[in-house]
Amino acid sequence: MSTPLQGSARLARLAAIGLLVTAVAAGFAYAAGWIGPDRLTPKRIIDTFMSQAGYYPGYRKNHAKGLCVSGYFQSSGLAAPLSRARVFSQPTVPVIGRFAIGGANPLAPDANIPTRSLAVQLRSDDGELWRTGMNTPPVLAVSTPEGFYEQVLAMTPDPATGKPDPAKLQAFFASHPESAAFRQWAKDYKSSDSFANSAFHSINAFRLIDTAGNARYVRWRMVPVAPFEPLPAQVNDKDYLQHDLQQRLGQGPLQWKLVLTLAEPGDPVDDPAQPWPAGRQEVDAGTLVIDQVYAKEAGACRDLNFDPLILPGGIEPSADPILAARSSAYAESFNRRSRESAGLGERS
Amino acid sequence: MSRSGEHFHPLSRLLHWLMALLILAMLFVGVSMVGDLSPRHTLLVGIHKLIGLALLVLVLIRIGVRLKYGAPALPGDLPALQRLAAKASHWLLYALMLAMPLIGWGMLSAGGYPIPLHLPALLPHDLKLYAVLRLAHGWLAYLLFATVLVHLAAALVHGLIRRDGVLRSMLSGR
Ligand code: HEM
Numbered sequence: 001m002s003t004p005l006q007g008s009a010r011l012a013r014l015a016a017i018g019l020l021v022t023a024v025a026a027g028f029a030y031a032a033g034w035i036g037p038d039r040l041t042p043k044r045i046i047d048t049f050m051s052q053a054g055y056y057p058g059y060r061k062n063h064a065k066g067l068c069v070s071g072y073f074q075s076s077g078l079a080a081p082l083s084r085a086r087v088f089s090q091p092t093v094p095v096i097g098r099f100a101i102g103g104a105n106p107l108a109p110d111a112n113i114p115t116r117s118l119a120v121q122l123r124s125d126d127g128e129l130w131r132t133g134m135n136t137p138p139v140l141a142v143s144t145p146e147g148f149y150e151q152v153l154a155m156t157p158d159p160a161t162g163k164p165d166p167a168k169l170q171a172f173f174a175s176h177p178e179s180a181a182f183r184q185w186a187k188d189y190k191s192s193d194s195f196a197n198s199a200f201h202s203i204n205a206f207r208l209i210d211t212a213g214n215a216r217y218v219r220w221r222m223v224p225v226a227p228f229e230p231l232p233a234q235v236n237d238k239d240y241l242q243h244d245l246q247q248r249l250g251q252g253p254l255q256w257k258l259v260l261t262l263a264e265p266g267d268p269v270d271d272p273a274q275p276w277p278a279g280r281q282e283v284d285a286g287t288l289v290i291d292q293v294y295a296k297e298a299g300a301c302r303d304l305n306f307d308p309l310i311l312p313g314g315i316e317p318s319a320d321p322i323l324a325a326r327s328s329a330y331a332e333s334f335n336r337r338s339r340e341s342a343g344l345g346e347r348s
Numbered sequence: 349m350s351r352s353g354e355h356f357h358p359l360s361r362l363l364h365w366l367m368a369l370l371i372l373a374m375l376f377v378g379v380s381m382v383g384d385l386s387p388r389h390t391l392l393v394g395i396h397k398l399i400g401l402a403l404l405v406l407v408l409i410r411i412g413v414r415l416k417y418g419a420p421a422l423p424g425d426l427p428a429l430q431r432l433a434a435k436a437s438h439w440l441l442y443a444l445m446l447a448m449p450l451i452g453w454g455m456l457s458a459g460g461y462p463i464p465l466h467l468p469a470l471l472p473h474d475l476k477l478y479a480v481l482r483l484a485h486g487w488l489a490y491l492l493f494a495t496v497l498v499h500l501a502a503a504l505v506h507g508l509i510r511r512d513g514v515l516r517s518m519l520s521g522r
Pocket residue numbers: 045059060061062063066098099100117118119132133134135140145148201202203204272304305306322325326329330333334337
């Protein structure tokens with residue numbers, strides 16, 4: 001029943017089969033980015049962080065220096081009508097968190113870095129997880145991942161001074177007028193003397209979904225209960241903020257209010273560089289209580305990826321491109337440090 | 349296991365072509381999403397996990413169908429080496445179709461990630477275990493893709509050159 005093809009027809013068909021298989025393989029290589037136009041990838045961003053700060057196996061590739069903490073969130077119930085996420089109605093939600101300073105160097109002196117961060121995971125009793133990473137600035141200098149990458153390049157330390165080249169920074173800001181709000185913040189910002197009296201902002205917007213399916217855009221921030229005290233002019237302790245945190249938590253728990261800011265129609269919900277007009281409605285969703293801190297490079301936060309798109313039902317991402325880029329870059333960072341801690345090499 | 353008949357059971361054929369489509373899509377989506385920074389990344393990762401878990405259900409059904417209905421015998425004039433290659437590659441395809449979704453699920457568990465549909469964690473949260481599974485998910489996906497290409501080429505050689513009924517046995521019931 002089999003009648004094999006012979007001669008030139010056979011050759012032609014063999015060639016066609018070879019061509020088809022090659023085309024599928026080439027399509028795969030293209031989809032993977034192995035061939036084709038040069039793209040900004042999560043890998044390139046992480047490589048750039050590492051080439052600037054150095055190679056520190058096992059550490060996060062940004063916000064590398066931090067401490068794990070834990071505590072709980074007491075919801076006020078006031079946000080429950082806005083979002084069906086259980087965290088807004090459950091009286092007490094367990095929290096795992098991490099305080100950190102910006103930058104990819106885990107040995108940087110705390111006091112030199114204006115950007116501080118708080119990342120938290122809330123696990124509600126319906127099994128849903130909410131992870132959010134928040135920074136001290138209320139806005140970013142850029143609106144897109146490409147802009148972010150340019151900013152990172154402009155901040156490359158000059159080998160002579162160890163600091164970014166002011167001319168490059170100036171050129172970057174000049175070509176990125178969307179950074180106006182960020183520059184104003186940086187000009188006015190006075191560093192406080194503690195994580196405990198720092199405010200932390202979601203920067204990116206999200207959508208709250210209520211039980212009827214209605215959506216409202218929000219940004220949120222953690223507002224410290226502890227009063228502001230300025231950072232001393234001269235700080236010699238490289239781990240100043242970490243020691244301060246340990247000392248304060250030795251005396252008792254620390255608190256922040258989770259404040260939601262609701263957008264009005266027309267507000268720039270997809271642009272992390274633009275603040276929303278003053279006077280937007282705010283909702284006090286509850287109180288974050290942090291009562292325990294862990295030793296360096298220990299604690300439950302260490303092996304978590306605080307991907308800002310790990311959200312419970314009732315909270316959804318906005319279309320902000322930076323938010324998506326964060327999710328992708330955090331996965332790359334997490335993959336690399338997992339491999340490094342398992343001794344499986346540094347590269348992807 | 350029955351080997352009678354010249355064609356695959358209709359259910360086998362349906363599963364074969366449905367899964368072929370989904371697996372190819374998974375492979376392309378997988379490699380493109382990990383290099384993507386745009387909001388498409390968010391969308392594709394979500395789809396990838398759901399289709400991946402659906403493929404786990406499909407492969408279990410498929411293995412059951414294969415055991416119940418068997419497969420048509422290979423042509424009698426097929427050289428022994430090709431016979432062996434056919435058998436081995438089919439085993440490899442089944443193994444990878446089963447392993448890939450399980451590793452995906454296990455890898456989310458070991459990474460401390462939430463798992464879609466509130467499925468339970470398959471494995472404890474363990475960063476080093478995650479590293480091994482994440483690497484395996486990538487390399488076995490490449491192996492799966494290479495095996496699929498060889499499988500595709502072989503099927504076309506059967507259908508277009510040997511014309512021995514092997515391709516037809518998966519294409520139609522006639
Ligand atoms: C495109 C822009 C950004 C990129 C590429 C980026 C990249 C990263 C990376 C790679 C990490 C390490 C993640 C890990 O290994 O777990 C990280 C940590 C962090 N980032 Fe970003 N980031 C960006 C923007 C932001 C913004 C806008 C915020 C705040 C609103 C933010 C807040 C944080 C926080 C809080 C951490 C520390 C998480 C922790 O303590 O585990 N990042 N970032």
